[in-house]
Amino acid sequence: MIVAKNLTKKFGEFLAVDHLNLAVRKGEIYGFLGPNGAGKTTTIKMLTGVLKPTEGSVEILGMDLRTHELEIKRRIGVVPEEPRLYPHLTGQEFLEFIIDLYDLDRHEATKRVVELCEAFKVDFLGKRIGEFSHGMKQKLILVSVFMRKPEVIFLDEPTVGLDAKSAKILKLLLRKYASEGTIIFMTTHILEIAEKMCDRIGIINKGRLIAEGTMDELRTLAKDERATLEDLFLQLTAEGEDIEEIIKEL
């Protein structure tokens, strides 16, 4: 499970995440949505140990992140929004770096890499990462995470930069992993993806979790049984009411 209790992050005087409480269960795909600057990436960074919370605690797979940081990091996978990888390494060398660092069985890992590269059409491992496009980097980081079969996967805007086929494969793969018990925590701005893929959705705005639940639960909360996720999102983040006015003024 992923459990966050009163998770808070301040940057100077700016409150980025404000006493956030979360619980994501085994085998669940949890979509974490919010407008730009709402605190999604900061939350993911705190959940993955990149940032230290100003207040509150994180528990992953039953372990406290403060006391078991390394053990947790060995068992999770992180796909950042913008993968910044070592430009002087080739794709192959980067995967070897990950294999060495996680002390993986080289034979097993290589077998997985071959399968994943075939699925995502990765045929550029011999090239230097400095020459990769965003999509190529995204595919490489996905291969490097999936080859380890982590128990929890965090993905920040995972479909950005991917072609339609790779995006489809990614979605199916995540669903398959979830059915095998993996916890998937993802952010996305593409609300259709969240609506179709996620078992539960959390909406964050100005650092606070303002709504959480299944699509049906969110509809009940918004008192609109036929609403799409886009309608609900705009209504809950109070960004819907001004749109027509804005368009008129423009």
Add this chain to the structure above:
Amino acid sequence: MRELLVLIRYALPRRKLSGLPGFLIGFGLTMIFLFVLWSPLYRSVINQFGYEVFLAFFSLGLTVFSILFLFGYVFNLSYSLLNSEEIEFLLTLPLRRGTIALFQSIQSAYFQFLQFSILLFNVSFSSYLLRDWVVFFTGILQIVFLMSVGNVLSFLFSRTLTKSTARIVFVVIQLLSVFTFLLFLNIDLVRSASISLRFILSDWNLFALPALSYKKPFHLLTSLTFVVFTVLASFFVGERVLFEPVTGKAEKKKPRFGFLKGFYAKDMKVLLREERMIYLVFYPVGFGIILALFGGKDDMLGSIMIVLAISILYNSTMAALLWRYELLTWPIFRTFPADAWNLLKPKILLPSLLNGAVFLAFTVFLTLYTGDPLYLLLNPFVFVVYVLSAILGVTFLKVDEAAKNPSNPARIFSLQQILLVEAVSMGFAIVLFFSLKLIREMPIVSIVGLFGVPITFSLIVRALKKHLVKRIELFE
């Protein structure tokens, strides 16, 4: 330890001559250079003035370069610890914070190569001259002590300094190191020795312990104690590094250089925010002032030519740098209502004006120092040379390579291009200077030179302008 080795193997930036062999060759060459440059000085101090003065001289060098090493190391490491993209990625991996901090400290030590080499030379050659191994071992411990103290301070500073402050201080320290190195070459030995005897060769000066250990060998143990204590402290603090940026208060600033508009305003900001700019602008003139001060008042031509030789290259580097930043955002320029020459002009004029202003200050210094106002006459001609070198800089930067290879923005020119910039620009400078110098003795030759240069210059600029504009228009 295994994680650190994996990081060193994969994550250190690779150069053509990489790894341990590359480092050892570079280190060996530096030590040979220092030996050739300084060993006669060291020998003459010990032979002419005896052991007392030599110890003072040794401790002065130790103190000055230890402080410079420590400062440079601390500010470079503090900068690198402030949540770079690389660290953010490393933090998602199962790596101890202490391992990441240690990996960063290894990279920072690499940037202190000059100070590190000087310290090691100072310690090893002095211990050889003193025939005392205790001095050598205390010196080695001194370097470990400096690095571990540096680690502790950096880990603490990384919680309080903003990234840009750390970087600016680091560049200033680098600049000070080079000037101190030059001053050390020209120092008045007897005077400095007497100063250092009084203030530097004292038991309270932690930086001079290797020199002190010559007479008091127990300082080897003092050093060892400091090392044990500071290494443990650096491990303790290293595990607690946050790797988070320090956010300064966002104040509303009045726009500087409000008279500049469009590409000029944008490029001026790029220039002033470029971290190497302090070095590029002030190093040549600082170097020239030191040469002028130690070279006597009779002939300043040598120091002027050296200032020009360095600043011409830096001027073309700055122009190329601006052009490279433009190419990194290519093809956004294509969407603007501006032509290629509008885009290029600020890249050529802004570095030239900046360097021209600094050169003007240098000639004012020379005028005040020598009492000869003729140096001021050089300024318009030097500005012309700067403009030419900037055009060459922009021309030599291959558009397609720069746009495709943004991963190494520090490397601007190849050796051939550097030589060509120097040859063409210095050629013009020399013709102009000699035309001015010979104006009384050979007026006809001088007039040909003084008029010939601007005419040739304008023809070259015209040809290069046409070439550059065409190249930009064709570039996709």
